[in-house]
Amino acid sequence: MTDVVVRALRDDEFRTAHTLFRAALHSGPATDEQWERLREVHQPGRVLGAFDERLIGTARSTDAELAVPGGAKVATAAVTGVGVRADRTRRGVLTALMRHQLTDFAERGVTAAVLYATEGVIYGRFGYGVASRIRDCVVRRSRARLRPGVPEGGEVELITVDEAERRLPDVYERVPLRPGMMTRPARWWPGLFAMLRRGDGHAVAAVHHGTDGPDGFAVYQVDREGGKAGTMRVIDLHYADASAFAGLWRFLLSVDLVDEIVVRHRGLDEPLELLFTDPRACESSQLTDEAWLRLVDVEAALAARTWRGEPLVLEVTDPVLERNTGRYRVGPARVERTDAAPDAVLDVAALSMVYLGGWSPSALVAAGRIGVEDDATAERFDELVRTRHAPWCGTFF
Ligand SMILES: CC(C)(COP(=O)(O)OP(=O)(O)OC[C@H]1O[C@@H](n2cnc3c(N)ncnc32)[C@H](O)[C@@H]1OP(=O)(O)O)[C@@H](O)C(=O)NCCC(=O)NCCS
Structure with missing residues (x-):
């Protein structure tokens, strides 16, 4: 293959890299309004570009911390934005990017790298392996009666996406991180809110209040067609303890004009079906890989x-x-x-x-x-x- 040069991109090159990445995923470029938010998720010094005469591939990362068994948190790079121009694939461009990136992580004292993979064949060769797996669940509201003994939980407060943008980062910080969970750096959140605003804008957030204040949240939207009851899609759901877990589910099940609640990408041992008298009120499907981990040190x-x-x-x-x-x-x-x-x-x-x-x-x-x-x-x-x-x-x- 032709020689590929990999280097960290300047801030004024981030948008071109982002457009290249989106094109690799068969999506169009961000609008000016979207880019205003999305530029923030690009961490200076962590956006790599691969060049022949022009930019042909990109990969970026964000500094974060990963919780490991026992409760310690380790310096971690969250890798994303990986793409190679379709007319330059299979000639080692990603390999050059990955080698450069991993060497840089090692030199900077990063302990581990984590990513989500579009395809299962891409990252194993670079030392990544599936470290956590997830499932999707559909809860049929008409069948979902809570068992006696499920904690009552606390008050739930409904807030808008604009309020959620201000308040959810603090609530997330109050959630104890279990192994595999990551801190969410300030530059992670704009990506979520850009996505929530891309839809038709009716997402909302429910914040759970425990005895010591806010201790969990669910971000969701309900899609309805033709005046019928609809489908609630839970987009982000975190809680500090069993009371907040139950309290949030009590609330979600109480929302009117909803037939089913779809909650995706949940941890395999989250006991959702155990809340119900009929555990089959919760159908789980789509067991798949979640985080790919690569120990760097x-x-x-x-x-x-x-x-x-x-x-x-x-x-x-x-x-x-x-x-x-x-x-x-x-x-x-x-x-x-x-x-x-x-x-x-x-x-x-x-x-x-x-x-x-x-x-x-x-x-x-x-x-x-x-x-x-x-x-x-x-x-x-x-x-x-x-x-x-x-x-x-x-x-x-
Ligand atoms: C995935 C992608 C980045 C790979 O880039 P690339 O420059 O073609 O990768 P390389 O040429 O360095 O590939 C290295 C090896 O991995 C293999 N490989 C890479 N991507 C592969 C894929 N999608 N399917 C099968 N094999 C793949 C190559 O065949 C090559 O194998 P070899 O060493 O035995 O020849 C590129 O195909 C792409 O942009 N895809 C669309 C966007 C995407 O899925 N990005 C990943 C986001 S997580």
């Missing part, structure tokens, strides 16, 4: 989370960031590099998959992605990574 990432059971020696290979290649003794007391014989052999993508607890290592052993001596070692590895909650990101970027 393996040693720092291993040290940041908590582990259970007995230590194991993991032999990790990383063809892109070679410094990660090596053996690590990983256990509840400490994590250290070692020369000891390995108990398990895996590449950085497989390690990224099991890191948040979203897959048991035994599943990856069965799929030929982790090598272990025997079943007993696989079981010890399962115990090592086991977490209380299934990981879930819940923040699309």
Whole structure:
């Protein structure tokens, strides 16, 4: 292929890059009004361009923090805006962008990178692996009776999108982050509100008030046709605890002129159907991958989370960031590099998959992605990574 030069773009090049990205997704360019908001999501220094004589590919990232098992948060790059001109694909442009980006992350002390993938074949080769999975749910309102014993929850206050733009960032900060969730930097929010305003503008937000103030929210809109009852689409839903979860659902179920409530991209262990006397009032579908994780600094990432059971020696290979290649003794007391014989052999993508607890290592052993001596070692590895909650990101970027 022709030589590709990758460099960080200047601020005045962001819009061209954004237009290229949209075209790669078969969308038209942002209008001037949309761009006023969307320029804000582009973090200076983090928007990359690939050039031959002109811009042919782009990828960008935003600095954020990722919650890992045990409650620590690690420096993370949220990767998005990845696209290559359709007339320049399959000649290594993305590869050049990814290598440049990962090297830059490593140099800047980023611990992990996270992205959402349009296709499942793109990012594994760069060390990313599916770390969390999600499902969509449809709740039939006529069948959805809450079980006795479901918490009452608190008051719910309905606010407009304009108010939500001012208030939801603070409410989100009050939500404890479970493994896989990310902080939402100030430059994340304009993307959500640009999307809410792109529709026909009837989205609203419900804020839940607990005993210590606002502790959850649901952003939704109801689509109705021909005067019939409609479909409520829940766009963003977060809560601090079981009371806020139940209180928000009590409210959503009480909204008139709604037949069904569609809530997408939820964590696999969110107990929505368990709220109902008839658990089939909630139909779940579309199990799919959510966040793709890439450990950038393996040693720092291993040290940041908590582990259970007995230590194991993991032999990790990383063809892109070679410094990660090596053996690590990983256990509840400490994590250290070692020369000891390995108990398990895996590449950085497989390690990224099991890191948040979203897959048991035994599943990856069965799929030929982790090598272990025997079943007993696989079981010890399962115990090592086991977490209380299934990981879930819940923040699309
Ligand atoms: C996905 C995309 C960025 C890939 O860019 P690219 O420059 O063609 O990627 P590369 O040439 O560096 O590909 C590297 C390898 O991945 C493979 N690959 C990349 N994208 C692929 C895809 N969509 N389907 C199948 N294989 C793919 C290539 O065949 C190549 O394999 P090889 O090394 O065995 O030859 C580009 O196709 C694109 O812009 N797609 C539309 C927008 C999109 O989906 N963006 C991703 C947003 S998350």
